[in-house]
Amino acid sequence: MLGRLKSVFSKVRKNVEKETKKPVAKKEKKPSFVSKLNVVKNLEKSKLKKILEELEEELLTNNVAYSVTEELKETIKNSKPKELKKTLEEKLKEILSAEAIDIYKGDKPIKIMFVGVNGVGKTTTLAKLASQLQKKKKKVVMAAGDTFRAAAIEQIQAHAEKLKINLIKHSYGSDSAAVAFDAIEHAKAKKLDYVLIDTAGRSHANEDLMRELEKVKRVSKPDFTILVVDSLTGNDAVDQAKLFGEKIGIEGVILTKADADERGGAIISVAHETGKPILFLGTGQEYKDLKEFNADDIIKQIL
Ligand SMILES: Nc1nc2c(ncn2[C@@H]2O[C@H](COP(=O)(O)OP(=O)(O)OP(=O)(O)O)[C@@H](O)[C@H]2O)c(=O)[nH]1
Ligand SMILES: [Mg+2]
Known part of the structure; x- marks a missing residue:
């Protein structure tokens, strides 16, 4: 790559x-x-x-x-x-090497919210992380916060069933912030380790949708807001990262579809422009295809 x-x-x-x-x-x-x-x-x-x-x-x-x-x-x-x-x-x-963040440390439940534009791989990445956390013996609940896109709830439900992980969902058109809130309450009551909050994809240029996302963030107060970016989108990935960073505030980035990216520049560009750590690289469509980001490994591959 x-x-x-x-x-x-x-x-x-x-x-x-x-x-x-x-x-x-x-x-x-x-x-x-x-x-x-x-x-x-x-x-x-x-x-x-x-x-x-x-x-x-x-x-x-x-x-x-x-x-x-x-x-x-x-x-x-x-x-x-x-x-x-x-x-x-x-x-x-x-x-x-932006200052690293540790998503494995914090008071229970650790809340992680996934944001990003349409189709970048938010839901898939959330499911991959859920699966990896499960392997580390962590108890997880997922929040079906995308109440907007057709079939989004069924999509995350399919992952939840496959992974045997609890899912909190409401109906389509309902308030995404309320779904996140309920999932957090559920995690507190059941003493779970993680709440993973999915959100609907949106353009960073759409003010209304960005405001809605701010609300989800305000209500759920995530420990980590993670921007999911598709490495294939090139320079637009940088714009997305900058705008989501400014408007919503992010703690880290996950770059998906690295397996299909022959150019590789998105890694350097996004890291440089956001100053935020890249936490993982998505390297395929299966649960195992989420690799912890390691700057030294990447540099070895470049030079
Ligand atoms: N090859 C490859 N495909 C990926 C990766 N991550 C996600 N995908 C694929 O990208 C497509 C979109 O993934 P989703 O998880 O639905 O993306 P999303 O951001 O949730 O999309 P919306 O909810 O519609 O905004 C799916 O076909 C995934 O299988 C990856 O790391 N590599
Ligand atoms: Mg999705």
């Missing part, structure tokens, strides 16, 4: 290395040039421009946001040619 980014970064390193070596051949004629070349930006101007333009284009094509691309270019320019890999490693680490 990160193969394309790997080749982009390996190419820029090779290009810089190639250009760095050139003046060494002319060492006798121009010794001063060699000593001046302590950082990449001292490369011959036209060569540097070409290398960086090529990099920029390739990063943008692979869903790396413009702002991140600019930062990466700056990082490269200021790096010592021989230390390019290390400098990039540090930069990516800085981008990907």
Whole structure:
């Protein structure tokens, strides 16, 4: 999934290395040039421009946001040619290592609300997390907070039945906040560990729907509001993350469909633009396909 980014970064390193070596051949004629070349930006101007333009284009094509691309270019320019890999490693680490949150710690019941635009994978991800929590011997209740989309309640009910997990549901058209509230009361009465609250998908540009989501949040006071983002949506993923972050407030992000994403840039972009931790990557359609996010692993795959 990160193969394309790997080749982009390996190419820029090779290009810089190639250009760095050139003046060494002319060492006798121009010794001063060699000593001046302590950082990449001292490369011959036209060569540097070409290398960086090529990099920029390739990063943008692979869903790396413009702002991140600019930062990466700056990082490269200021790096010592021989230390390019290390400098990039540090930069990516800085981008990907937002202060972690621990969804396994807190007072019972721990309430997690899933938000995001339509079809990104909220309900599936909620069910995957429910299944993983169950494996950790945690007692979970799910709240069918999507009372809007046709068949949304049946969809989450099917997961609840398959996983043998309690589901609190109301009828279609009812108040989503009330469903969440009832699920929390249920969890308190039964001394459960987790309440996982599903919500209806909505565009971040729809003010009314965003207000409704604010209400669910106000009523349920989740410990963690998690934005679910589809990695395939590219730059829109960044806009979603920014707007949901501003309007609703989020503690972390889950990127889904990483299994189908050949570009990989969404990971870097979303992490950079939100400053929030990526908690998991969705890597398929089955319950097991939710992998804890590990920045070091990702960096190893990129560089
Ligand atoms: N390949 C792949 N498919 C996924 C992943 N996560 C979710 N899906 C699929 O994406 C589709 C939409 O998933 P849902 O969970 O219904 O998405 P949602 O955000 O709840 O959708 P709405 O409730 O309509 O807003 C389903 O077909 C899922 O199986 C993933 O990590 N990888
Ligand atoms: Mg859903």
